[in-house]
Amino acid sequence: MGTTSPATTRNLFEQETGLTSGPGLDPSAVAGYPDHPPRVGFFTDTSVCIGCKACEVACKEWNNVPEDGLVLTGMSYDNTADLSASTWRHVAFIEQPAADGDGDLRWLMASNVCKHCSQAACLDVCPTGALMRTEFGTVVVQDDICNGCGYCVSACPFGVIGRSETDGGAHKCTLCYDRIGDGLMPACAKACPTESIQFGPLDELRERAHQRVADLHTAGQPDARLYGADPADGIGGAGAMFLLLDEPEVYGLPPDPVVTTRDLPRMWRHAATAAGSIIAAVVVACAGGRR
């Protein structure tokens, strides 16, 4: 991640649309909370994940998320498959040949979750205002407003949010809005036995994440890298960052996600020109000839 110049992004957004989730480092302030608690999020350190799936279970239990079927996928120990309306934490399992080359296995595990983007495409495209930015800088769906149009599902660059077949609405991780408001940590972080999932103020987490990568590099783990920790990336930095041990796409994550609405001002201009061309075609068709 990290090819987009933040200045370009900011200019496009603020000058041309001047709206919503904005690219600043303080999305809560952009969303209209002048006085708000510090932005919080997750740091998921996959180097200590043991694949116990306690996060998946705790999330379902606390949020009363319905079960989504018991199937065997054939993908290592992962029978959850992906994030969806009914899965808000998903542990990925990757089996690789180890670097030592003598037939050993390297087993990567990573608990995926909504990124709570600084520039959230789902929030931008939601036509009802059901998706909103909280005072904590997180992104949540207001279930009593969502009309199930499904636009957010196609807009998310991570494939996180889904539409429920049961109730027709869109659902995703709320970063346990109801818990953090009471000073509790989200259910998944609370249940994680190895502190692979860490919750806290984003600034602190980012510092801790950089320190952890440095430590791992020193300890002979050159593969360690951060994902979603750069505020200059295509989504303005994630509210949920990760420490990965391989390329993001190996874990099913996009290597360079960009919020689709970044190009929206340009899209509107092309659409306006195209609409004008229809009127021009009418003039030509009707002016020429007798009949």
Add this chain to the structure above:
Amino acid sequence: MKRGGEKAMVPDADFGSYYGRPVVKETVWGPDIPAYLFLGGLAGASSALAAGAQVTRHAELARALKCGAAGAISLSMVALVHDLGRRMRFVNMLRVLKVTSPMSVGTWILSGYTPLALAAAAAAVTRKLPRAGFAATAGAALLGPAVASYTAVLLADTAAPAWHEAHRELPFVFAGSAATAAGGLGMLTVGPGRAGQAVRFAVIGAAGEIAAKSLLLQRLGATAEPYQTGRGGQLMDISEVLTAAGLAVAVLAGRTRVGAPVAGLALMAASALTRFGVFEAGRASARDPKYTVRPQRERLADAASREQ
């Protein structure tokens, strides 16, 4: 290495993926949406052409187009509400106006356009309130083209690679396709020999659509694949054949009793198939992770080489 179990789930070796699974989600929209893309385009372009026909005193063509627009936009509304996960809450679209949401902007464009299109048709059929009818006709003609082209932004403002990357050309593909359909409607509904304006409109529309499509295919490179292969490619191909056939019949036999409606139907079907083809191409591009991962990898590599 034990990966994949019984099924081979890792397709290409030149990019990494998680068991070949999609990175972004395929749209949850059903066939209602491409049907709406067609009907909305047909309605919008018909309203625009109707105003031109009325001003140049082609009353029969104007009336037919207004009725067609009113019918098409009414069906559109049904399709749009039907596709919602929670249909009773469709009015929640009117809670807010967000320029960052093409669906929100589109809802408001439709809210302005639909009553005007219905009023224009009602005035034309009843021959009452000619002044109000003319005002409605003019208003629908101004908003109609927006109805026809905003839907391209609706698709482009997503993470589906084949839709998003096509954001430059897609509005012109849709505008051309809409004009093709409206021209076809004119040929189908007025007597042979009285649809000259409709024929010319369809010719201009089809030419624009074909030009925009070929630009799209050129510029998108590998991301254009879903427009050329699979179900999306098939639909696009049939659309092209129907467009060519419809135009040929219109130009050669457009003044005959059989030729005009046949050409009209072919052009309308071609327009519908273009929308279904684009829709399927977007779905296919979201399903296969290579369309998401490869361009992003290339972007990162470009950025890295620029920094050196």
